[in-house]
Amino acid sequence: MKKEIPVAITLILAILYVAANYFTGVSFLETTKNLLDQWFLIVAAWAVLVGSVNLTQIHGRKVAAKREGWFYSAWLIACLYGMMFFGIFVAKNASYPGWTFMYNQLIAPMNATVYSTIVFYIGSAAYRAFRVRSPEASVLLVTALIMMLGRVPLGRMLLGGNPALSQMADWILNVPNSAGMRGIQVGACLGGVATALRIALGIERGHLGGTGE
Amino acid sequence: MSIVSGYSFAFWVELVYLAAVIVMITRARGGIKIPEIYKVAGLEAMDEAIGRCTEMGKPVHFSPGIGDLQNAQTLAAMSILGYVAKQCARYDTDLIATNRNVIVYPLSEEIVKQSYAEIGKLDSFKPDNVRWISDDQFAYATGVTGIMFREKPAANILVGAFWAESLIFAEVGSIAGAIQISGTANTHQIPFFVAACDYCLIGEELYAASAYLSKEPVLLASLVAQDWGKMVGVVLIVIGTIMFSVGSDSLKVLLSK
Numbered sequence: 483m484k485k486e487i488p489v490a491i492t493l494i495l496a497i498l499y500v501a502a503n504y505f506t507g508v509s510f511l512e513t514t515k516n517l518l519d520q521w522f523l524i525v526a527a528w529a530v531l532v533g534s535v536n537l538t539q540i541h542g543r544k545v546a547a548k549r550e551g552w553f554y555s556a557w558l559i560a561c562l563y564g565m566m567f568f569g570i571f572v573a574k575n576a577s578y579p580g581w582t583f584m585y586n587q588l589i590a591p592m593n594a595t596v597y598s599t600i601v602f603y604i605g606s607a608a609y610r611a612f613r614v615r616s617p618e619a620s621v622l623l624v625t626a627l628i629m630m631l632g633r634v635p636l637g638r639m640l641l642g643g644n645p646a647l648s649q650m651a652d653w654i655l656n657v658p659n660s661a662g663m664r665g666i667q668v669g670a671c672l673g674g675v676a677t678a679l680r681i682a683l684g685i686e687r688g689h690l691g692g693t694g695e
Numbered sequence: 696m697s698i699v700s701g702y703s704f705a706f707w708v709e710l711v712y713l714a715a716v717i718v719m720i721t722r723a724r725g726g727i728k729i730p731e732i733y734k735v736a737g738l739e740a741m742d743e744a745i746g747r748c749t750e751m752g753k754p755v756h757f758s759p760g761i762g763d764l765q766n767a768q769t770l771a772a773m774s775i776l777g778y779v780a781k782q783c784a785r786y787d788t789d790l791i792a793t794n795r796n797v798i799v800y801p802l803s804e805e806i807v808k809q810s811y812a813e814i815g816k817l818d819s820f821k822p823d824n825v826r827w828i829s830d831d832q833f834a835y836a837t838g839v840t841g842i843m844f845r846e847k848p849a850a851n852i853l854v855g856a857f858w859a860e861s862l863i864f865a866e867v868g869s870i871a872g873a874i875q876i877s878g879t880a881n882t883h884q885i886p887f888f889v890a891a892c893d894y895c896l897i898g899e900e901l902y903a904a905s906a907y908l909s910k911e912p913v914l915l916a917s918l919v920a921q922d923w924g925k926m927v928g929v930v931l932i933v934i935g936t937i938m939f940s941v942g943s944d945s946l947k948v949l950l951s952k
Contacts, residue, residue: 504706506699522765529797533827536800540823551845589831596833597859603866603891610869611890663882666898668932670880672924673902674767675709676917679716681770685913688774688806688905 489684496682537562625654703952715920723916730919737876737894738907741775744850744874745782753849754789754824755779758839758864759803760855760879761795761832767902768880769799772855773806774905775878779852780810784819791842792825795835800827836860843867853888854878854901865891878904899925 495518501508502515541555565584573581612623631637632651641647680686698706723729748755757779759772776792783790792807794800804825811820828838840863843851851868853861854877861877861884868875869891877888878896888895896904899921906914935946 504698504702505696507696526763526798529801530830533794533797533800533830536825536827540826543823593831593833596837596863600859600862603862606869607862607866607887607891666880666882666885668928669899669925670882670902672712672921672928673771673899674880675712676716676921676924677767677771677902679713680914680917683717683720685720685917686774686905688770688777690809 485687485690488690489687493682493684496678534562534566629654701951704950712920712924715923716917719916719920720913723912729912729915732903732907732915732918735896735900735903735907737878737896737900738904740874740876740894741779741852741908742782744852744876745779745786745788747874748783748849749786749788751849754791754846755783755850755852756839756842756846756848756868756873757790757792757852758855759792759794759799760853760857761835761860762799762856763796764798764802766856768854768856769796771902771904773799773802775852775854775908776803777806777810778905778908780807781814784811784814784816787816787819789821790824791846791848793835793839793842794825794827795830795832797827797830800825832858832860836863839864840867843871843873847871848873851875851892852877853892854896854904856881857884857888862887862891868892 498511498514499518502511505511538559541559544555545552545559568584569581572578576582608626611619612626613619628647629651631640632647632649637647638645677686745755757776759769759776760766762769764770780790780792782788790807792803794803804822807825808817808820808822811817826838826842828835839860842848843864844867848868848871851864851871851873853864853868853875857864857877857879858881861879861881865875865877865888875892876894876896877892878901879885879888880898880901882898885895885897889897903918903921906918931946931950935950938944938946
């Protein structure tokens, strides 16, 4: 029964939700879909609390035991609860100046910093991928060279103003690349629908803590 | 009651597809032979990666991506997590499962715990190893980077919905010396995974993983229906290309009904 009841609930709600997306003019379906969307938001809000408890437990134990790097954990807990209490008791709304200051001056630059590190990772990944070790890697290297030179002014300059590299880069991007991407997307969409069906029908129960039937 | 405009064709196709899946599942339950499925190197390597961790006495790191539970890729990742957790429990290898989404986190914890229980090693389950890092994409990426450098897992399994953080995860895993198995259906991240990881599940292979790993005939049967769907898709593409080339857009009109 521990698994049958969740499977039955999943099936019923999946049918209602899918029907609400396909059919119009049925108030019961629309009401149910809106209700389920609201439930999802409520569950997500409570799940934040569960996640915060997990973070506090892991880092609290680290601080208590004074394990290596414990001060980073202490700082994390201070920031977590500092933001939380400031938001709940001082800011109270997302447009409060102090709140927007913290977001714009702290969180946004930190996010941008981490995002910008990707450029270095692209370099190291490209170096490994483009090493000529096999015919496939050679094709990858040649394609990448055309793409890179075709996308920067240097490529046109090297050919004395001839746009051939740029046109080749466009062709690679729009024809073989698009065809490959779309092929993967068709397969992935069908796979996604099949996964959804397996879960809705209760055949796949991995999300319930087991695999298969 | 009427079908939403533009959804008619999709509705009927989905119904036919559903019927095909049910037919195949019924046949599998009846004991009919399921066609062989080609070997997926990334899934075959899953046991090898966990075995490597066991030999080296190092943990396995698992990330289900940053998608939420409404994303089928996350659900597929959860099924793989169940398999990985069982193997880790079987070989007494630590499994560090990191999460970005707060709804996915309790589910991950429950799946790992249940898997340890099914193997009969609930005592070996460490709740601290299933971690919620942050709901913020790059804070999560930073947290995983720290774990990779501090705890040095010997295997890095990245399956699910990934976006810009994919290359960060794969590169830090590579620097940490981990064997890396990745998988996503987000087409723009696949090149990063292919370039930086040892094995990559491309698109639909991610969704096939649970069936492939469990070897359950009923689950494998649904993959056959999936392949039928793909063949129909290919036929429609060919017919559509020919029709459009000769100046007819009737298939396009039919598909958009």
